Amino acid sequence: MPSVGPVPMPVVVILVCLLLAMGIARLWSSRQPVPQRPSGAGRVLDMLLVGLLCGRVSFIVANFAFYREAPWSMLQIADGGYHVPVVLVAALGWGLWSLRRHPSLRVPVLCSALAGAALWGLGSYGLAQWQANTLSLPAVQVVDLQGKPLDLAQFHGKPVVLNLWASWCGPCRREMPVLAQAQQAHPELQFVFLNQGESLDEVQQFLTAERLALRDVLLDEPAAASTVLGVRAYPSTLFFDAQGRLQDLHLGELTHAGLEHKLRRLR
Structure with missing residues (x-):
């Protein structure tokens, strides 16, 4: 099974892309130091967390009939229940709003976040194609x-x-x-x-x-x-x-x- 130990490969792809995006933001934003400026890498992480929260809430609302039978399952964030478009829109919106007072950070943070999202899309697509082409129902x-x-x-x-x-x-x-x-x-x-x-x-x-x-x-x-x-x-x-x-x-x-x-x- 495509995983790294107990961690599924889709999660590994997300973590790798997040670290790359945070690294790009940190290096880019540090080239022109500004006193008391927030961390670019921290802003990228905040965008992901806000996006995931909004994507999760959106999924729960859309599927509330299922969650109503077992409300505790709303807390099982590993069940894959996220609306990806909502995650992306909410993350971008939060990034724009949180950087309204730091115009010098907008380009490095938003470009780094978009690069991470693009890499995640490509990585997820490549992983899905690899799974479909190499892993099949076993003859056991x-x-x-x-x-x-x-x-x-x-x-x-x-x-x-x-x-x-x-x-x-x-x-x-x-x-x-x-x-x-x-x-x-x-x-x-x-x-x-x-x-x-x-x-x-x-x-x-x-x-x-x-x-x-x-x-x-x-x-x-x-x-x-x-x-x-x-x-x-x-x-x-x-x-x-x-x-x-x-x-x-x-x-x-x-x-x-x-x-x-x-x-x-x-x-």
Whole structure:
């Protein structure tokens, strides 16, 4: 899986672009020192934080019907719930407003921020293309709850949501009802719940205790899928198109709104 340790590559791309933008702003603005002038790098960071806050609030408002069922999930900022256009507009607006008394900083800060945004766009696009071209639904031998052997690659033909989980994993248990509801609501998508490293009895006991009605619960006792895909933590959810190409991934617990956002892009 494209990640640096437990950190997903999309987050790494954002951090790298932020550091580059802050570095450019700091070097550029320091060429003409002005007494009591604020930090250009600090202004770039402020623009990102304000943009992310506004983008998050916008996403929550647009998807409030989902968040109303679980208000605590509004605080799960890692669920991918941000409106990118709002982030960019809010960041630019904040930058212009905060620099109104520091005209000498406008060009270096705004140009650095725009450079960082452009690099992020290019990096995200390149990462998405790399994922789609190099990572595919793996041909791993698994078994269903009746002990019948299956090849994971047989699910080609329509978009697949592959959830790698284990019953001892707290976040896995918490997100299962969200995924179960999505499976019922989206019959056009193939949801596959691939347990990693546990026996049939352990999985059956978990499903019975939680009263979960899930289709396509499969067992991968040697955790071969995790090895092939490079997964290091659970839950991990991967989104493949109808041709089996990886389109998106999520490390950690999914919220209802965050999952719906990813499913809209998958269809």
